Amino acid sequence: MSWSGRKYAVSDTVFFAGAMLGLCCGAAQAAPLNYLLGHGDKAYPVVALTWGVLLIAVAVIAIISLLVAGAIWRRPGIGMQAPGTRLELSGAEGGALWIWIGVGVSSLVLLASVVWTMRVLADVTSPSKRAALTIEVTGRQWWWQVRYLSDDPARIFATANEIHIPTGVPVKFKLIGGDVIHSFWVPALSGKTDTIPGQTNETWMEAAKPGTYHGQCTEYCGVEHAHMGLLVVAQPSAQFRAWYEHQLQSPDPVGGQQAAGQVDFNVHCGSCHAVRGTDAAGVLGPDLSHLMTRKTIAAATLANTPENLTRWISDPQGVKPGALMQRPELSDSELAGIRTYLQTLK
Amino acid sequence: MTIAEYERAPAVASADQQGLAPRLLRIWKTEPGIAGWLSTTDHKEIGLRYIVTAFAFLIAGGVEALIFRLQLAGPNLHLLTPEQYDQLFTTHGMTMIFLYAGPVLSGFSNYLWPLILGARDMALPRLNALSYWIYLCSGIFLYAAFACGFGPNDGWFNYVPYAARAYNGGPNIDFYALGIILLGISTTVGSINFVVTFLRLRAPGMSINRIPILAWGTVTASAANIFAIPAVSLAFFLLWMDRNFGTHFFDVPAGGQPLLWQHLFWMFGHPWVYAIVLPAMGMVSDGLPVFCRRPLVGYTAVALGTVATMVLGFGVWVHHMFATGLPNVSLSFFSAASIIIAVPSAVAVFAWIATIWNGRPVFTTAFLFFASFIVLFTIGGVSGFMTGSLPVDWQLTDTYFVVAHIHYVLIGINVFPVVGAIYFWFPKFTGRMLDERLGHWNFWTMFIGFNLGFFPMHISGLLGMPRRVYTYADGMGWDWLNLITTFGSFVFAVGILLLIVNVVASMRRGAPAGPNPWDAPTLEWSVSSPPPPYNFAVIPTVGSRHPLWEGRVPPQEGDSKSYVEGGMVLDHGRETVGTSPLDAEPGIILKMPQDSFAPVLLSLALTAFFAGLGLHIWWLAIAGLVGAGLDIFGWLWPERSLGETAEPANV
């Protein structure tokens, strides 16, 4: 039995783990969808557990690799022999101790992992505080419909692909499958929960500090699965409240040149998209009432800039091939008009 | 023609008795030419065909992967359209999981089982041929659809509702569904054959504690298939009904349930994962000790661990559904079970390490593959352990971490042992050695390429890269990892190419192997390389776990002497001996069938039936069904030469 081998393995593991830790933290900072760094009451215990099982995994790989290497090279091996050579056989009994000790230690580690897992599960199953609000998210090919729920029907509003939440309080989500199965995931705040047609799933999250957190659909859902992102914007309570009240309003009416754009918008876009307080009341695509308050368009695929807006409207299939938004038949002036109108939706 | 008889005291003779070999050869030989090729029931021929066909699919699936790895080499690349990408990645998964990983192991077991168990063929030789032909037909069926642009496009586990007609209007999913059901028939009859062979055809004296671990692995996998395959066949059938006849199993607006698909699929899917690794683990358990010059440490524990893994493997399917919103209380049970299932695997790992530690390694290519496999097995195992932890899995699932995990399992625990097994058993298959120098190059290219290609996927997964995306934006932190992955996958492909070069070159120019080039202990090494059509001139008698090492390693309690030089002759037509399931006491002389066209014709009829269903050519479907019925009727017709009918004269 090689206790010395194990000692080396332990020191090696500590070194390796340290190196890995540094490397991963560095890489994670630059990767917006990483889940090695979490930011909230739901994320913290899971991140700890993730690191815990990751380090156990790395340690096991290191120990087993060293044991295999040690077993191979602890005495001189034999090269390839001519076919049929009868090499000496070892009849050494024993070795069963390896299995007893190896399996014994493994079982203890596995058991401890189960206990830790169950404790974390108890912590994250539901929030310890009352949720501040409930948001309904519907997964659709290939965007997220978002509705802020309220007991007062007048205080319910819809938006898309960008969810604002207040910091420091839990927020509850109702998840609905709009067409096929998608999976709702904001790695820095919470693990995945699928949106499945025919059932309503629930999850919750809490952001400890303000910031913009990336999310993504992770259940394969068709050709544009790759372009089904979302953003969660966590804001201090007062800012969130202001945003919320603003979203509840219909956008300001437009006049002049912008009114012509609005007419074209209603004709070409209004059967799928809605702008509150206008004739555009479609429900197939995202609600655009406050489009210009969002950081991105096309489900977090493009930054919300005038150029991208033009590009997306004029050639959706070039940006997201297979997307359900068709290329509208628009003259240049109509296109410009619609874009100008959309830019008023603040 | 033999005279049918009710009982006989089998003649006992020496294996080199004058005239015995030519007589057996006449009885067992397959006719030369195309007729013989189509009708043979020789398990060695079938086994080799299985292996070659599976490798053809491995190469096809590998090329598909290389193509889409190019697309993923950098952000925002558009070599493929999304639809092309989706068909490619799905076909890649389907090919590797269904058409390569399972069948290649069936191939080895088909070739090796009668030889390691001391029988003249599998228990049901015609069923064996049927199993191969259906496998080939279903593979062609699935690839024909792919070639016509109708490959599956919903990932290999094919979740509804995306697979439903409303979202997936083409015939793609119909062909996938029917092809997998057809393949399921092949796997089922093959599995039944393995189980019956295991229980009934072991050489006299090969009691339950003397069976090579490869046989334990395959019989465990086969038993699991018998219970698990119906789940996936049914799931695909119900989906096909939904898509073609308006039923409502998964149809949400009418009250169907998408999660029913996931339950049925994973009740099959998880046991299947074990079914495509346990026989490979068995190969290592049998092969590694040969190159450590000692018996496997912990034979009993490893055999029991194999069975225990499978039994537990039926209780963890829900860990593929952790994010579906099931109640956490029930999920926690599956989470614990998914972690604890690692225990029997730990048994095997420490048994292998102890075997090397207490032995003296011989540095052959096969040894390198088997020994490195232990490390890859561990990596694939611990990443599986991580996904078993429920809260962690909510993060890991559907990211590249899981992609890394499944590839460490399928390549690490299937491809590496399989390639090691090729180096180990190629001399038996062909009578020639593979080149060892090229073999070392082969190993190191594959080992480095594999780890270079697939290890970074763990990290891109931890950095949040979702699986099944056809492209990704820059600035996500995944660029360089994907570039390394693509590079590594090409290095790995070069490794596979070196293997093929070695096999092709060595078939002609390899050094002659002789019957037992590795001085290995089991029965297959007691006969010539390649073995004669009848395998054993006389039925061997087994007295220990290591018939060819007796006297050189200490005996176990209860061991007696094995006999391979002399035994029952059994030359009144194709015959072998049937033994009792536990102690392998001889109990019956079994008559084995002649070569037959029934299996290939039945496969064609069934394929016509499925093609008719897929193309909605109903007369073809009916013709196929009637043809299949007639074929089975003729096949099962009681035959005098098989001892199935009464002898009017005697009774």
Next chain:
Amino acid sequence: MSSATPASKLPVGAIDTRATGWWAMIFVVFTEASLFAYLLFSYYYLAVQPHPAGTFPQGGTPSLSLALPDTIILLLSSVAVAWAQFNIERNDKRHLVWGLGIAAVLGMIFVVIQYFEWAGKPFTLASSPYSSLYFTVTGFHMAHVVVGVFMLWSLFAWAAMGYFNRIRYAHIHIGALYWHFVDAVWIAVFFTFYITPLLGLK
């Protein structure tokens, strides 16, 4: 020359339950039983989901007026097969033929009654999840009965041709194993569709 093999007499060929075909049929039955287990799992899985009133089972609790006699007929056909097995073990070839023939006829009566049971349903395959399950599960069973009836007539013909005697009857036992399975699995199907609604699962 040396061997540990005793030179005592061994039976040759397909003998009773030592025939490999009999062992194969055992595992065919296992895999088929699994298939029906998954079918019934699907039924119960969908049954426990919420449904609009009166759609699960659609048309209310199914009537036993045809199903119960049908069940008894199928069980009687199993008895007939058992009788045939009993006869051939005593070398009674004439009653073997009779037993197989009676079983096959009873199987055909089952099919006919089941046809009327189907025709009397107020729904089709595509009406609802329940109707899809009903016709698919009973359809799967029906397919097994039809295969079984073909098999019984084949055995009947071979028996009539004098192929079997008190030693060579493996085919009979293998076929009987399948037929008993088809009958046994009907009990599970019958219990699920006709009895559990009476017990309150609806």
